[in-house]
Amino acid sequence: MNALDQLACGSNQWVLANALYFDSLTHRFVRGDLEIEGERIERILPPHASDRDDCLDASELVCVPGFIDADVAIAPGEWRARSEDLVRHGVTTSGAFQRGFPEGDALSACGGVRRLVYVELDESGQSGIETHLLEAFETPNSRCMVLPAVVPAHIWSASSLLAIASEAERLRKRLCVRLCPSHDDEREYLQTRFFTEIGLLSYLSILSGETTLFGPADVSRQDAAFIAETDVNLVCGSSLVRAALVEHRLWTHWLNGRALAYSFDTAASHTLPQAAADIAACTSQACDAWIDALTHGAARALGLRDLGSLASGMRADLCLYDKPASWRGGEGSAAFAELLATARPRHVYIDGLAEVVNGMPAAELAVAGMPDSCIANQNG
Numbered sequence: 001m002n003a004l005d006q007l008a009c010g011s012n013q014w015v016l017a018n019a020l021y022f023d024s025l026t027h028r029f030v031r032g033d034l035e036i037e038g039e040r041i042e043r044i045l046p047p048h049a050s051d052r053d054d055c056l057d058a059s060e061l062v063c064v065p066g067f068i069d070a071d072v073a074i075a076p077g078e079w080r081a082r083s084e085d086l087v088r089h090g091v092t093t094s095g096a097f098q099r100g101f102p103e104g105d106a107l108s109a110c111g112g113v114r115r116l117v118y119v120e121l122d123e124s125g126q127s128g129i130e131t132h133l134l135e136a137f138e139t140p141n142s143r144c145m146v147l148p149a150v151v152p153a154h155i156w157s158a159s160s161l162l163a164i165a166s167e168a169e170r171l172r173k174r175l176c177v178r179l180c181p182s183h184d185d186e187r188e189y190l191q192t193r194f195f196t197e198i199g200l201l202s203y204l205s206i207l208s209g210e211t212t213l214f215g216p217a218d219v220s221r222q223d224a225a226f227i228a229e230t231d232v233n234l235v236c237g238s239s240l241v242r243a244a245l246v247e248h249r250l251w252t253h254w255l256n257g258r259a260l261a262y263s264f265d266t267a268a269s270h271t272l273p274q275a276a277a278d279i280a281a282c283t284s285q286a287c288d289a290w291i292d293a294l295t296h297g298a299a300r301a302l303g304l305r306d307l308g309s310l311a312s313g314m315r316a317d318l319c320l321y322d323k324p325a326s327w328r329g330g331e332g333s334a335a336f337a338e339l340l341a342t343a344r345p346r347h348v349y350i351d352g353l354a355e356v357v358n359g360m361p362a363a364e365l366a367v368a369g370m371p372d373s374c375i376a377n378q379n380g
Helices: 003-009 076-088 104-108 131-136 158-170 183-193 197-203 221-228 238-245 251-255 268-280 284-294 296-301 333-342 372-379
Strands: 013-023 028-037 040-045 055-057 061-065 067-069 091-099 114-120 144-150 175-178 211-214 233-237 260-263 318-322 347-350 353-357
Touching (some): 013 318, 076 091, 114 175, 260 296, 268 284, 284 296, 284 333
Parallel strands (some): 091 114
Antiparallel strands (some): 013 028, 347 353
């Protein structure tokens, strides 16, 4: 059975047989059979050990986890177009900040990519969002999650920051904190508040393992010391990730047991290959950390416990690449990065469902001649 056959048959019990897959624990590619049960990986067996009838032969394919872009900076009306670009490049989960709750129609139209919506809460009684609405909000899209968020630059009262953090804790939801995006914004914040953002959040004891900081433009030694004393997780753009991983700047403060997620600065088609090419030439430790920041490290940073790695019980978010001729197994994160720098995935699955087949979005296969009933069977 090839990928088109698997898409057509619509089976929710199948096996990716003899795949060279990436083991996030060892940072090595190994052979195995990945048995898929519905939206999850049921188990991983030694190669050729599965007895399932619906079998996708992956002996000439490389399987890696779907990538996570923690902050794609997509406007609400751009999701459909941008999500197609993301999925084509293997991004299966993406997040974006938004003022106000998204409309149901907008969520339904966001495409196959799993969407995280960080709803910004503020202190304005007229335009602000009542936090109780966050608890009652329901999305018609099973691939959408809404999380509370705050932008300290929009908040003038420390009590408001504490109230928002307390509400997120009450709802048992991760609090997403968006920091100033540029050095000029950071300086203006310091001049008007007399604290750095990280300094104030640390003073208010808001930084914790259930909080994720997004997009610091830079981290001073003092702010790095504040971060080092907490379990807070980080989402950073390519420039700051490169500074931390390649130049080893503040290395111990950044990766001392905390999760680090990566955020593409522009479209995935431009940022991901270039960043991968840069990292592939670095140390093995830097390569491991960068790959983690795209996969299970990003999932940890966002509190997504069943995403980011290929293991039993995890969601079946899979990217399948053509196997380079020189690969024999045992390749590490540097080879993974080189693969991302030079190739796109041939097939992409989200929750065990094909979203890209032979480089084409599954929704376009009907136009290319595949019967509508096949796609409806697979995605219904």
